[in-house]
Amino acid sequence: MVKILVACANGAGSSLMMKMAAERAFKEMDIPVQEIHHCALAEGVSSANQFDLVFVAQNFLNMYDSAIQQGAKVIGLRNIMSDKEIIEKVKEAGYDKLYK
Numbered sequence: 225m226v227k228i229l230v231a232c233a234n235g236a237g238s239s240l241m242m243k244m245a246a247e248r249a250f251k252e253m254d255i256p257v258q259e260i261h262h263c264a265l266a267e268g269v270s271s272a273n274q275f276d277l278v279f280v281a282q283n284f285l286n287m288y289d290s291a292i293q294q295g296a297k298v299i300g301l302r303n304i305m306s307d308k309e310i311i312e313k314v315k316e317a318g319y320d321k322l323y324k
Contacts, residue, residue, distance in 0.1 A: 225258035226250070226323040229275040231268030232304070235314070239263060242279055249310035255323045271304040272296040277319060281309065 226319050228246055230307055232238035239262035243306045261275070272278045272291035278298040280288065284301035292298050314320050 225256045226276045226279050227234030227274075228260045228273060229268055229278045230260065230262045230304075231278070231280050232262075233265055235262060235267065235283075238281070238304055242301070245305050245307045246279060246310055249307035249314070252307065253311060253314065253320055255320065271296075272298060276323070277314070282312050 230239050230242040230246055232242065236262065240300055242258050243262040246260055247257070265280070265287060268278065268280065269287055269291060272288060273294055273296050276297065278288065278296055279301055280298065281304050282300035282302050285298065288298040297319060299317065301313065303309050
């Protein structure tokens with residue numbers, strides 16, 4: 225089972241939409257999800273390493289450089305509401321094989 229974090233600027237609307245897209249995407253990939261937590265960027269940066277995968281808008285990806293250097297798996301999205309893009313990025317990174 226995979227623990228997922230999705231973060232947006234304020235941790236409200238956009239991250240909730242990203243959470244719903246991630247739920248659809250992981251259901252379609254048949255990957256069991258333990259938890260999807262949505263939050264603000266500041267919380268996401270500090271807690272990224274507590275999750276298996278982190279999704280953020282592409283323009284905020286650089287905020288996670290230190291978390292990535294510490295081993296966090298962070299994926300930047302151009303369209304945060306696209307379950308199709310989430311599926312593509314997860315498969316491109318090979319993460320789909322880790323959680324089946």
